[in-house]
Amino acid sequence: MKNLFSLDNPFIQFLARVGDMILANFLFLICSLPIITIGAALTGLNKVTQEIAMDESPSLLKSFFGAFKENFRQATAAWLIILVFFLGMICNQLLVSFYCVGVIEQVFRWILYFIMALMVAIAAYVFPLIVRYENSLKQHFINATVLAVVKLPRTLVMVALIALPLVLAYISFPIFFRTLIFWLFLGFGFSSYVSSVLLVPVFRKIEESEDA
DSSP states (O other): OTGGGOTTOHHHHHHHHHHHHHHHHHHHHHHHTTSTTHHHHHHHHHHHHHHHHTTOOOOHHHHHHHHHHHTHHHHHHHHHHHHHHHHHHHHHHHHHHHHOOHHHHHHHHHHHHHHHHHHHHHHHHHHHHHHHOOOOHHHHHHHHHHHHHHTHHHHHHHHHHHHHHHHHHHHOHHHHHHHHHHIIIIIHHHHHHHHHHHHHHHHHHHHHHHHO
């Protein structure tokens, strides 16, 4: 019976991780409410999930808000760049709808979809990079672009996780609505954790090569 509730029990460790992800997810949602703070909230979320992925026991509140505060300016600037980019892409989609027809419309739409997917891929890397390394914002975006291309299989998984709720909402809103409780309680924390599991080995390999 004692072993059942031991901290070394894999099931207890699993529950602890889920609990951490739920709390991190909640903090992310609350800190994202002003919209402009989404970038900083993402750094807080990534800090926590990277520590979980490294089998560390994060002081969750301290880690989240420490990263939120420390990276606020750079993460907010990155978020605003990404936000303005996507608003521009939406405007381009509207222009294509108004001024193009038939095959030409479809070609332009798919070009825009590809560009948007590329930015999602870059965004999937840029906030974890901001959390882990000190660099200029320009260099973070350059490094994120390189990693998104070089680590393509990992990139595709992370992009799929980010895009999944949007795709569900587009394909079938009733299905999205049924899964909404998952996204509200765990979805963002889970997606960030999976991304961290994929990225931490990449970061460690880079750091080991730099130390060699």
